[in-house]
Amino acid sequence: xxxxxxxxxxxxxxxxxCAAEPIAPTLGPDGKPLxxxxxxxxxxxxxxxxxxxxxxxxxxxxxxxxxLELDSRLNAAAATHARDMSVQNRPWHFGSDGSSPITxxxxxxxxxRLVGEAISETYETxxxxxxxxxEAANTRxxxxxPTARDMGFSWYQESNGKIWWNLILGAPGESGFIPLNAPS
Numbered sequence: 001x002x003x004x005x006x007x008x009x010x011x012x013x014x015x016x017x018c019a020a021e022p023i024a025p026t027l028g029p030d031g032k033p034l035x036x037x038x039x040x041x042x043x044x045x046x047x048x049x050x051x052x053x054x055x056x057x058x059x060x061x062x063x064x065x066x067x068l069e070l071d072s073r074l075n076a077a078a079a080t081h082a083r084d085m086s087v088q089n090r091p092w093h094f095g096s097d098g099s100s101p102i103t104x105x106x107x108x109x110x111x112x113r114l115v116g117e118a119i120s121e122t123y124e125t126x127x128x129x130x131x132x133x134x135e136a137a138n139t140r141x142x143x144x145x146p147t148a149r150d151m152g153f154s155w156y157q158e159s160n161g162k163i164w165w166n167l168i169l170g171a172p173g174e175s176g177f178i179p180l181n182a183p184s
Contacts (some may be wrong), residue, residue, distance in 0.1 A: 037161030038125045049075070052126045052153050052167075056143055059134065071170065073150020077108040078166040081119075082156040085164045093123040101112075103154075105170060112150060112172040116142030120165040126155075129165050134173045147171045 026034045038179035040048065040081040049070060057067040081104055084095050093101055102116045118139040120129045142148075156164045 013034070018098075037123055038163065039161065040155070040157050040163070048126050049153050051093075052130065053151060054149065055127055055130055060144060063144050063146075065144055066149060068148060068151040068169065071110065071150040071152055073108040073110040074105060074150055074168045074170055075154055076152070077104040077110065078152040078168050079154035079156070080104060080108070082154050082164040082166040083117065085121065086156045086158055086162075091119045091164065093117055093119065101168065105168060110150075110152075110170055113147075115145050115148040115169040115171050117169075118142055118165075118167040120163075121173040122163055122165065123161055124163070126165065128151075133167070142169055143167075145169065 001184055028034045033176040039104060051096075052067060053070055060067060070088075081101075085091050088096050095104060099107070100181060102114050105112075105114055118133045120132065122129055122132075124132070130143075150170040150172060152170070154166055158164075
């Protein structure tokens with residue numbers, strides 16, 4: 001009994017000694033940490049979409065705006081455009097076929113108004129990307145727009161780890177695009 005207890009204690013000490021210390025991030029020339037690849041697994045879709053929805057709704061609540069709901073049609077439009085940005089190898093709001101965000105949400109069957117779209121090409125997580133969007137006045141305005149009610153959020157990850165994020169906000173009941181809160 002003493003021998004097995006001793007062996008278990010020694011094994012625990014050996015494992016503790018082998019535990020690696022936290023790896024300090026590698027810093028770039030600007031002093032900021034260099035990005036690490038954020039791998040998204042096949043079963044992560046719902047978890048990531050709801051984490052983003054919760055984070056955005058927390059930001060909106062702090063500003064007195066109504067909470068958003070995920071909309072499957074806007075999710076589909078966001079997924080299509082995220083993959084298309086990868087094919088084009090550039091983050092921009094127009095599809096390879098010349099389509100606009102309005103055209104894409106209509107194709108997906110959304111009959112509401114486009115409030116706005118946020119896009120990103122990065123290796124960062126969805127919450128790091130949201131942080132970057134909130135630092136920019138134009139995307140912050142879209143995310144906090146009080147008329148928005150619906151959200152579509154998706155991404156496409158390339159084999160090298162690069163992620164193309166797409167966030168689309170809509171307002172049901174109207175069609176087209178009316179930038180009510182555009183910065184002056």
